[in-house]
Every structure is written in C-alpha cells, then in structure tokens.
Amino acid sequence: MMPLGCRVFGHRFAFRADGATMHWACERECGAGGEKGYPTAAEAEQFAAAFDRRDDVGIGERAPLLGMFPLRIWRWLRRSGSRSG
Structure with a gap:
C-alpha cells in the first residue's frame, strides 16, 4: 500500500x-x-x-520577507486609513 x-x-x-x-x-x-x-x-x-x-533548502531564509509581506501591506493600509479619518 x-x-x-x-x-x-x-x-x-x-x-x-x-x-x-x-x-x-x-x-x-x-x-x-x-x-x-x-x-x-x-x-x-x-x-x-x-x-x-531540493527547492525547500533555503525556504527559512526567504519565508519572512515573502511570507510576511501581505501582512505588512495590510497593517500599512490599516494605519494609513486610520490617519486620514
């Protein structure tokens, strides 16, 4: 099996x-x-x-930049949106 x-x-x-x-x-x-x-x-x-x-050998080195990028953009948009209000 x-x-x-x-x-x-x-x-x-x-x-x-x-x-x-x-x-x-x-x-x-x-x-x-x-x-x-x-x-x-x-x-x-x-x-x-x-x-x-293996493609996953250096993934720990690249993950923070690529993995956290959407979160950083979302936080930046949230902060800039609260300042204009």
Whole structure:
C-alpha cells in the first residue's frame, strides 16, 4: 500500500548515478522509481545532481520577507486609513 505522504503530496524521489545510468527511488520506500541510461557517466551524474536538488533548502531564509509581506501591506493600509479619518 502506498504511504499517505505519497498519496497526499506525491513521491519524494532521490536520484543517483551508477555509471552511465541514473536511478531514482521514492524516499518514502513506496516502491516507485525507475532508471534512465545516458551516453556517458558524466551526463548521468550531472542529471542526477540537478534532479536531486531540493527547492525547500533555503525556504527559512526567504519565508519572512515573502511570507510576511501581505501582512505588512495590510497593517500599512490599516494605519494609513486610520490617519486620514
């Protein structure tokens, strides 16, 4: 049976190169995965490294600016609206 995380959020694949073949498998061990051959081992390593990169690595550094921006605008509008009244 597929783990709840895979059903709700999708698979979390980990990529690795083994010679000229790139392999991927779900980190949640649900059995999903596959492989693809490339002409050279260098290409397989390059693609595995590119696909294995996580977008959520620096999210803690970006979240305060982007996450709080709507709240800052709302507070600014609320303050400027109370001054004009």
